[in-house]
Each structure stands twice: as structure tokens, then as C-alpha cells.
Amino acid sequence: DLASDRSALLALRSAVGGRTLLWNITETSPCLWAGVICEQNRVAVLRLPGVALSGQLPNGIFGNLTRLRTLSLRLNALTGSPPSDLAACVNLRNLYLQGNLFSGDIPEFLFTLHDLVRLNLASNNFSGEISSGFNNLTRLKTLFLESNSLTGSIPPGFDVPSLQQFNVSNNQLNGSVPSKLQTFSKDSFLGTSLCGGPLDSCPGNATIPSAGGGAGGGSNNKKKLSGGAIAGIAIGSVLGFLLLVAILILLCRKKSSSKKGSTVDIATVKHPEVEIPGEKSVREVENGGYGNGYSVAAAAAAAMTGTAKAEANGGGAGAKKLVFFGNAARVFDLEDLLRASAEVLGKGTFGTAYKAVLEMGTVVAVKRLKDVTITEKEFRDKIESVGAMDHQNLVPLRAYYFSRDEKLLVYDYMAMGSLSALLHGNKGAGRTPLNWEIRSAIALGAARGIEYLHSQGANISHGNIKSSNILLTKSYDARVSDFGLAHLVGPSATPNRVAGYRAPEVTDPRKVSQKADVYSFGVLLLELLTGKAPTHALLNEEGVDLPRWVQSIVREEWTSEVFDLELLRYQSVEEEMVQLLQLAVDCAAQYPDKRPSMSEATRRIEELCRSSLREDQDPQPDYINVAADDVSSR
Numbered sequence: 228d229l230a231s232d233r234s235a236l237l238a239l240r241s242a243v244g245g246r247t248l249l250w251n252i253t254e255t256s257p258c259l260w261a262g263v264i265c266e267q268n269r270v271a272v273l274r275l276p277g278v279a280l281s282g283q284l285p286n287g288i289f290g291n292l293t294r295l296r297t298l299s300l301r302l303n304a305l306t307g308s309p310p311s312d313l314a315a316c317v318n319l320r321n322l323y324l325q326g327n328l329f330s331g332d333i334p335e336f337l338f339t340l341h342d343l344v345r346l347n348l349a350s351n352n353f354s355g356e357i358s359s360g361f362n363n364l365t366r367l368k369t370l371f372l373e374s375n376s377l378t379g380s381i382p383p384g385f386d387v388p389s390l391q392q393f394n395v396s397n398n399q400l401n402g403s404v405p406s407k408l409q410t411f412s413k414d415s416f417l418g419t420s421l422c423g424g425p426l427d428s429c430p431g432n433a434t435i436p437s438a439g440g441g442a443g444g445g446s447n448n449k450k451k452l453s454g455g456a457i458a459g460i461a462i463g464s465v466l467g468f469l470l471l472v473a474i475l476i477l478l479c480r481k482k483s484s485s486k487k488g489s490t491v492d493i494a495t496v497k498h499p500e501v502e503i504p505g506e507k508s509v510r511e512v513e514n515g516g517y518g519n520g521y522s523v524a525a526a527a528a529a530a531m532t533g534t535a536k537a538e539a540n541g542g543g544a545g546a547k548k549l550v551f552f553g554n555a556a557r558v559f560d561l562e563d564l565l566r567a568s569a570e571v572l573g574k575g576t577f578g579t580a581y582k583a584v585l586e587m588g589t590v591v592a593v594k595r596l597k598d599v600t601i602t603e604k605e606f607r608d609k610i611e612s613v614g615a616m617d618h619q620n621l622v623p624l625r626a627y628y629f630s631r632d633e634k635l636l637v638y639d640y641m642a643m644g645s646l647s648a649l650l651h652g653n654k655g656a657g658r659t660p661l662n663w664e665i666r667s668a669i670a671l672g673a674a675r676g677i678e679y680l681h682s683q684g685a686n687i688s689h690g691n692i693k694s695s696n697i698l699l700t701k702s703y704d705a706r707v708s709d710f711g712l713a714h715l716v717g718p719s720a721t722p723n724r725v726a727g728y729r730a731p732e733v734t735d736p737r738k739v740s741q742k743a744d745v746y747s748f749g750v751l752l753l754e755l756l757t758g759k760a761p762t763h764a765l766l767n768e769e770g771v772d773l774p775r776w777v778q779s780i781v782r783e784e785w786t787s788e789v790f791d792l793e794l795l796r797y798q799s800v801e802e803e804m805v806q807l808l809q810l811a812v813d814c815a816a817q818y819p820d821k822r823p824s825m826s827e828a829t830r831r832i833e834e835l836c837r838s839s840l841r842e843d844q845d846p847q848p849d850y851i852n853v854a855a856d857d858v859s860s861r
């Protein structure tokens with residue numbers, strides 16, 4: 228019961244001490260002590276990272292903490308073997324012992340903890356071999372064993388079925404990487420003598436030696452290429468050459484087609500705001516024979532060379548202008564825009580977005596709106612107020628164009644694309660991992676942008692907050708886009724895709740309150756923390772009902788289960804991650820009154836960003852940044 232949990236914690240304190248005297252024990256309930264979380268009146272989580280615990284953990288402590296689900300003792304100076312009575316903690320899911328001075332074999336009792344999901348023994352002095360006992364841990368997703376003194380080879384039958392994260396770098400391991408581990412990248416095996424899989428092939432295997440790698444290979448005949456290999460290389464070279472030629476031809480074609488486009492002579496156009504008949508132009512762009520992508524605007528310009536050009540000069544009856552917001556921004560005109568080379572960025576609820584590179588090098592994003600049902604006057608009034616919005620966390624709307632058949636919006640181009648693409652797009656190698664610093668800064672930027680929108684009036688909301696509308700600059704600054712558009716389009720453009728973000732009380736997608744924006748922002752935060760995309764319920768697509776999923780896990784005290792694996796590497800900020808998770812859950816509350824305002828949400832994110840900054844300066848940094856010497860000098 229709780230009393231025996233309490234005495235176990237006191238026994239722990241007297242056995243391994245602590246830099247600060249752990250806990251204010253005048254509080255009788257251990258559930259109120261720092262680092263302790265209870266569940267159903269038992270200790271379920273014990274987190275004591277970096278508090279200078281030292282010496283050996285005796286048996287007789289953890290045997291009592293039988294309800295423990297998470298134990299974190301990382302970044303201390305604990306020695307000896309982890310106590311075997313930890314085996315009594317059969318509910319243990321997360322065990323973080325990295326960054327200590329533990330030694331001896333990897334304890335066998337670990338293999339009986341069948342609920343283990345995350346196990347981190349990195350940066351200790353564990354020795355001996357890696358056993359296939361890990362195969363028993365069918366739920367294990369994370370196994371970190373790097374920077375120990377492990378020897379021998381990994382058993383060929385090593386097969387932990389749920390494993391998603393694995394690292395054995397910096398150990399004296401040799402032999403070949405077992406087949407089930409070959410899906411992990413090189414990074415998982417650096418600083419070892421392992422071979423095969425993602426690493427250099429093992430000596431004795433009949434493969435082509437890599438350049439310079441022959442030296443250690445020994446006998447001469449190994450360096451000789453087999454007939455098959457020679458044939459392979461020959462065929463490969465020919466194919467490569469053909470591909471190169473094909474690319475060159477394509478490039479030349481593209482050049483000449485954009486030349487065609489530039490026959491629209493800018494010198495004949497005197498006005499800074501070019502007038503053209505609205506009916507021509509970008510329509511041909513999309514349907515034109517130039518394919519989906521390159522030089523779409525060039526196609527439009529080409530289409531204009533005949534009648535349109537004449538009309539452009541004369542200014543036809545239906546003449547329309549590109550209207551700019553602000554003064555300084557008028558650096559290009561519609562002609563430039565149509566002549567720009569463009570590519571499709573994606574289709575959204577309100578139309579298609581293009582990236583357009585103007586001749587003078589300016590890059591803009593152009594959105595072609597569809598289904599605009601309001602009158603021209605209404606449109607101009609509404610878009611003027613959108614263009615007047617000015618905040619560093621909003622994507623600036625630079626200009627617009629309105630004619631009967633075309634409605635274009637011109638925005639600054641955001642080089643890093645959308646948060647959605649960043650989170651769910653290419654997860655392959657070479658991608659910058661989204662660490663806590665970037666994610667929390669994105670959360671803050673997005674919050675500030677939305678807060679600004681809300682500050683413009685009690686009934687002004689964004690109406691379509693989601694990760695594809697959070698765009699990122701080169702330096703990963705977050706900018707909110709697509710604001711104010713929900714009011715421009717007709718009901719036919721009901722955004723299905725928004726379903727996972729939509730607050731339960733919203734029935735009309737054009738009537739989204741500020742509190743409903745807060746809900747969507749909450750879902751966005753959950754997405755940022757979990758790396759999971761919310762469901763597109765109406766489309767019956769894959770995904771999860773993020774708020775419900777997270778709530779069920781948080782209720783079960785599985786908190787660290789929810790975080791994106793990429794984030795779990797930054798455990799020194801777990802506290803802040805949990806705070807942001809709490810905010811996300813608060814924002815996604817079912818009842819609007821229970822949700823915080825956007826400015827309160829912003830304040831809370833500012834506060835937790837400040838405290839993770841403070842932790843950065845803490846003399847106990849994250850274990851991955853700690854040199855082994857640092858740890859052992861304590």
C-alpha cells in the first residue's frame with residue numbers, strides 16, 4: 228500500500244542520498260513529493276534525474292514499489308548492478324537508467340518485465356554480451372545500450388518484435404548485425420566492430436569491396452570482381468548515362484517553353500499595375516499542355532501573346548488589377564506573376580497553391596481560390612481586412628487579384644513548407660530531426676499568430692487551424708497562413724480535411740468561434756508532441772482521434788508513451804513536454820468554457836519555453852550531451 232511505498236522511498240533516500248536533500252517529508256503523502264506521481268493511491272511514477280544519487284541501490288526497496296510504471300534515475304552516479312528486486316515491478320513500462328556508473332552484465336531480470344516499452348541503459352559501464360533474452364520483451368519499442376563496455380556479438384536470432392529505436396554504438400561489439408536489426412541505420416551501430424546490414428559488409432561475404440576497404444580484406448582474389456558484378460556495373464553506367472541525357476533534354480525543353488512565355492514584352496506595359504481581361508490567364512495555366520508543374524504561368528503568358536497581349540496594352544472592358552497591400556511591397560506586377568515559372572504546391576479547401584519564381588528572383592506563393600460566391604464588393608472589403616493583418620507570426624498576404632473567373636491571392640513563400648509536411652512527410656535519412664527546441668518554438672510562434680488574430684476583435688477567428696496551415700520560414704519560424712479565407716468561400720468548400728481539428732460544437736465550418744480555434748490549436752499541439760496526424764473522420768482515413776487517444780493514455784499515467792519517438796531523445800525537458808501536453812489537453816477540452824483563451828495559452832507556452840531554456844543552462848545537461856568523463860567525475 229501507500230505506506231509501504233513511502234517507506235521504500237525513504238529507504239531509497241537513505242541508501243543513495245541526493246545532491247539536495249530529497250523531498251519535504253513533513254508532507255506525509257509521498258504522492259506530493261517531487262518526482263513522485265501516484266495512481267490509485269500507489270506510487271506509479273518515480274523520476275529522479277540528475278539529483279546526484281550515488282552508491283549502490285540495495286535490494287529490498289523496489290520490491291515494495293510494485294505499482295511502478297515509470298522509473299527514471301538517469302544522470303546520477305549510481306554504481307553496481309541494478310537491484311534484482313526490480314523484477315517485482317511487473318507493471319514497469321519505462322526504465323531510464325542511462326548516465327550512471329552501473330556495471331556488470333545486463334541484468335537478466337529485465338527479461339521478465341514483459342510490459343517494458345522503453346529501456347535505456349546507455350552511458351554506463353555494463354559489460355558482457357547482449358543476450359537474446361530481450362526477445363521476451365514483446366512490447367519493447369526503445370532499447371538504448373550505447374556507450375557501455377558490451378562485448379561479443381549480438382545473437383543472430385535477436386528479434387524484439389516491437390522495436391522502433393535501437394542503439395548499441397560505442398561498445399566493443401563484433402560480428403554481424405542480426406537480420407532483424409538491419410532496418411536500423413548506421414547511427415545505431417557507430418563505434419563498434421559490427422559489420423553487415425547498414426554497415427560495411429562482413430569479411431568473407433562475396434561482395435564488391437568498397438574503395439580503400441580492401442586493405443583489411445586480405446587475399447587477392449577477393450578484390451577481383453565477379454563477372455556478374457562487372458555486368459551489373461556496365462548496365463548501371465549505361466542506364467545512368469541515358470537518365471542524364473533524358474534530364475538534359477527535359478531541361479532544354481523547359482527553358483524553351485519559358486522563353487515562349489516571355490514573348491509577352493514587359494516593356495510594352497507602362498503601368499505598374501497591369502490590366503488584363505480576367506477571363507484569360509491562369510485557367511489555361513492549370514489545364515494547359517505543360518503538365519502539372521513546370522512553367523504553368525509561362526503557359527498562361529503564352530496564351531496571352533495573341534489577343535490578350537493587345538487587350539493588356541489597351542485595357543479591355545473587363546480589366547482588373549493586381550492590388551497590393553502596403554506601399555513598399557509593389558515590386559512586381561501581374562505580368563511578372565504570369566511569366567514566372569511555377570509549380571503546384573498542393574490543393575487545399577479553397578483552391579490550389581502554386582510556388583512562383585519571378586524573373587527578378589522574388590519567390591511568392593499564389594493561391595487560386597475556387598468557389599468564391601460572395602460579391603466583388605464583399606470580397607474586396609473582406610480581403611482588405613485580411614491584408615491589414617500584420618504580425619511576425621502570420622504569413623503576409625502581399626496582393627490579390629479579382630476578376631469574374633479568377634481570384635488570386637499572393638503570399639510570401641515559406642521556404643520550409645508546412646508543419647504537416649515536416650511532421651508526416653519524408654521520414655527518411657537526411658531529414659533534420661524535429662527536436663524539442665524547434666517544436667516548442669513552433670508551438671509558441673503559432674500561438675502568438677493566432678493570439679494576434681483573436682486580438683483584432685471578439686468575433687474574429689481563424690477558422691481553419693491545422694498543421695498544413697502552419698508554415699515555416701528558412702529558420703523554422705512559424706507563420707500562420709490561410710486566415711480569413713473561411714469567410715470568402717461558399718459552403719460547397721466545406722473543409723472535410725479539417726475534421727480531426729474541428730471542435731465538437733462547430734456545425735457550420737464558416738462559423739468558428741475563438742474557443743473553437745483554441746480547440747483546433749490544442750489538436751495541433753497534440754500532433755506536434757505525438758507526431759501523429761489527427762483523424763480525417765469524414766474521409767474515413769487512417770489516423771487517430773488525438774484528444775481522446777491522449778486523454779486515455781494520460782489517465783493511465785502512461786504519459787511518456789504519447790510523445791513522438793524523436794522527442795524522447797530530449798528527456799531533460801520531459802517536464803516541459805508534459806506541461807505542453809497538459810496545455811494541449813486543456814485546449815482540446817470538450818466544452819468551450821473549459822478551454823483557455825489564446826492569450827492564456829500563449830503565456831503558458833512562453834513560460835515553459837523559458838524554463839526549458841533555464842534547464843539548458845543547468846549544470847546537469849541532457850545525457851546525450853554529457854561526455855562520459857563528465858558523468859564519472861561526479
Ligand SMILES: Nc1ncnc2c1ncn2[C@@H]1O[C@H](COP(=O)(O)OP(=O)(O)OP(=O)(O)O)[C@@H](O)[C@H]1O
Nearest residue numbers: 572573574575576577580592638639640641645695
Ligand atoms: N505561402 C506559402 N509558402 C509555402 N508553401 C505554401 C504557402 N501556402 C501554401 N503552401 C503549401 O501549399 C499547400 C496547399 O496549401 P493550401 O493552403 O492551398 O491548402 P491546405 O493548407 O492543405 O488546405 P486548406 O486550404 O484547407 O487550408 C500546403 O500544403 C502548403 O504546404
